[in-house]
Amino acid sequence: MVPLSVEGIDLFAKLEFCNPFGSVKDRAAFWILKSAIESGLVTEKSTIIESSSGNFASAMASYCQLLALPFIAVIDPNIAATNEAFLRRTCSQVVKVEERDDVGGYLKTRLRKVQDLCANIPHSFWPNQYGNLRAVEAHYTLTGGEICQRFSELDYVFIGVSTGGTIAGISRRVKEHFPAVKVIAVDAEGSVIFGGPPKRRYIPGLGASMQPELVKHAQIDDVVLVPEHETVSACQELLFRHGLFVGGSSGTCFAAVKRSLPKLRGTRPPQVLFLCADRGSAYLDTVFNAEWSKQLAPPDVVAMNAKENAA
Ligand SMILES: Cc1ncc(COP(=O)(O)O)c(C=O)c1O
Structure with missing residues (x-):
């Protein structure tokens, strides 16, 4: 877990790409x-x-x-x-x-x-990663256990959702340990997991075209849906301003934290954690490619962000 400098909050990224085979x-x-x-x-x-x-x-x-x-x-x-x-x-x-x-x-x-x-x-x-409760148990025991061990206080956790295994396991564990913690589910616009209208999506990792069974086991306080072009800007910001080379869902979670900043800031800086599910290497030809990213947003938005972040 590494700290990131963001005004008004104590933000930490949990680097799940440090696992042996590279992801959460x-x-x-x-x-x-x-x-x-x-x-x-x-x-x-x-x-x-x-x-x-x-x-x-x-x-x-x-x-x-x-x-x-x-x-x-x-x-x-x-x-x-x-x-x-x-x-x-x-x-x-x-x-x-x-x-x-x-x-x-x-x-x-x-x-x-x-x-x-x-x-x-x-x-x-068939391991059935979409419905196997062992996936929830894995995150309750391993990922959630590590989070509880590392923090003495925790106010918000932002977690990307696809099968729901990660958020189900972590949410249950952190809420046992920090009863007041808020768990924020992060999904891509166009995914139907939280009932939004389906839309074609291009970035792999987050979201689903059906409602996965494991999500029912999660204890979620709020949901943030992020458009894919915001994922691109967030991944670039994490790389160029914070020195973290991470994949699409990590960028989506960071974008969700940024969208939520007005709600998060209070009398004392809250302790906020987001998950970085995988590394950026697999996204060099997509999320980190300005040409490819043009299909996600009006060209001026993506180009402007790329220029700003590189400066
Ligand atoms: C990069 C990435 N982030 C997040 C997730 C979401 O994890 P979960 O399926 O446990 O909801 C996945 C799942 O495949 C993923 O590959």
Whole structure:
């Protein structure tokens, strides 16, 4: 956890990209696989099959390699090129779906593909990162435990949401330890998780085109929806002003903190934490590419922000 200088609040970033395989998803992948092995659901005959926007599959592929278990990753065209390259070098098989679902995303198509594969491959195991309570347990025990150990006071935690596992586990743990803490869910505009209208989204990691089951287990005080062009400016600001090279969902959380500043500031600077789920490397061709980012906002907005941040 590192401090950032932002006027009026004591802001900290929790760098989840320091996990062994590079993202917050290491937690859920590790815990789900460990539990499945302990309960006998996964044996040496098993083939693991999962849908992922990149990070969960990268973590699962790596743990499966360590255990010599075959892993099939089901991905979609929004995946970052470096994540896809990593998966093609580590998975037994990578299946890329191309068809959008009824709300313009790929999640439902990916999940249908996982079901097809599971039906046809003997001894298949679907970790179901979207509904597996072990993901919540992972974040309650590991990520949430670390936060409670590090802080003596905590007022706000900003957490990006996709499957909801991270926010469900952390929110339950921090609220036990700091009863007055406010947990703020952060999502991308166009994601339907919190009931907003669906819209095409380009940045992988956050959001979903359906409401994931695990979100029901989270204790959320407020939701902030961030447009994708604001994610781009926030990632640039984190890199150029704060020295943090982080991915899209981290930028989205930072943008949500900035949007909330008037509400956060009080008589004493509140202790505020946001999660940096992965590193910026996988986003060099997208979020950190001014040409690519033009599709997210009127060109003057993105160009102006890039110029300001570089100055
Ligand atoms: C970069 C990134 N940030 C945030 C999340 C959200 O985590 P969760 O699925 O636990 O809600 C994900 C999930 O895939 C992610 O890849």
